[in-house]
Structures are given as structure tokens and as C-alpha cells.
Amino acid sequence: MVEIRKFEAKTKEEALDNAVKELNVRVEDLFFKEEFIEGKLFKSSKYIISVINKEDIKKYIVEFFKKIAKNMNLNIETEVIESENIFNVVLVSNNNAILIGKEGKTLNSLQILIRQAIKNNTGLSIKLNLDVSNYKIKKMKNIEKLVRGVAADVEASHLTISLDPMNSYERRLVHTIISEYPALITESVGEGKDRHVTIKYKEN
Secondary structure, rough: OOOOOEEEOOOOOHHHHHHHHHHHOHHEEEEEEEEOOOOOOOOOEEEEEEEHHHHHHHHHHHHHHHHHHHHOOOOOOEEEEEEEEEEEEEEEEOOOOHHHOOOHHHHHHHHHHHHHHHHHOOOOOEEEEEEOOOOOHHHHHHHHHHHHHHHHHHHHOOOOOOOOOOOOOHHHHHHOOOHOOOEEEEEEEEHHOOEEEEEEEEEO
């Protein structure tokens, strides 16, 4: 479980300052949510700050994958790096193929599971990227190489070329890459698992 601590004060700044001092951290090391309680009769108004230490979330992620490792009978090492409120989690195991699954489906499922587990425990919908032995990074590099090759073909031929179906993250990558080519445009077409990107010459 991730501990949620509450601090009260007359102002938000004072409550947050109390949290920082007691937990011996920086403001940047905390997620926090403020609540204002308006005073009534003889009770003065106050702020309540609910704070979560990012280090506690890191520890929770590591413990989560220890349980996954036990259930899957694997040895898993977990590295968690937080930057600008995004948690980048890299797993390395004695059988990476099982963690990745066919076309990365198991990896995507694990990412959904850990995000939901954190939300259930903290109420936070955090940004988290899960990877196994840099599988996603390698895949993104391969996609970029493919897309730039297709872009060159479309520029030369002026023909429209459709790519294979991709998930939303991969499609966004394609759109971003093609945005560097003034003569080309992209469009996502299809539904569900068949949704894919077409790359077109603007004159078409």
C-alpha cells in the first residue's frame, strides 16, 4: 500500500511546507491534492493537503513486480526512474519473451495492470511507461526507420502508402515523424485492431 499523508494549516502554502519539513523532501518529490474547508461559527477556515511521496510509488512498483515474478515463476529485476511526473519502468528477467508476449501484448497488459493498481491505491492516474529490456525503444527505432523509408518512397512516387495496423502510441509516432516532411500528410483509418496510418503526398 502507498501511504497518503494529510497536513492541515490556515494556508495551502503552510500545509505544504509542513509536509516538506516532516517528510524531509522537496515539493518536487511529492504528489499532492489540496482541499479547502470553510470555517463555520467559531471554527476557522483551513486547508488540508493530501500528499504522496514519489519514492513510495517507486517502492510500490518494485513490490508489485516482485509478486508478478513469483506468480510467473520468473526472476525479474525492476528499475524505476521518475522524471517530470512520468515513471519509466524497465524490467529485465530470465525470460524476457514471456514478459513481452506476442507483439508486446503481455507487456501492454502489465502496463495497464500496474497503472490501475496505483490508481486503486492512491487515486492518482499517473503517467507510466513500462518496458522490458528496451523492447519498446528498439521497436520505436525500427518503426522510425520504416516510416522514413516509406516517406522517401511517397515523396518520389506521389503514391499513397498504407502501413500495417498499429496501436495508438505507434500511430502518434508515425504522425510526428511525417510532420517533419512538408510535402506529406498522414491519416489514421480503420477501426479497432485494423486501425492504421496512410501516408500521402499533399497534391493527392
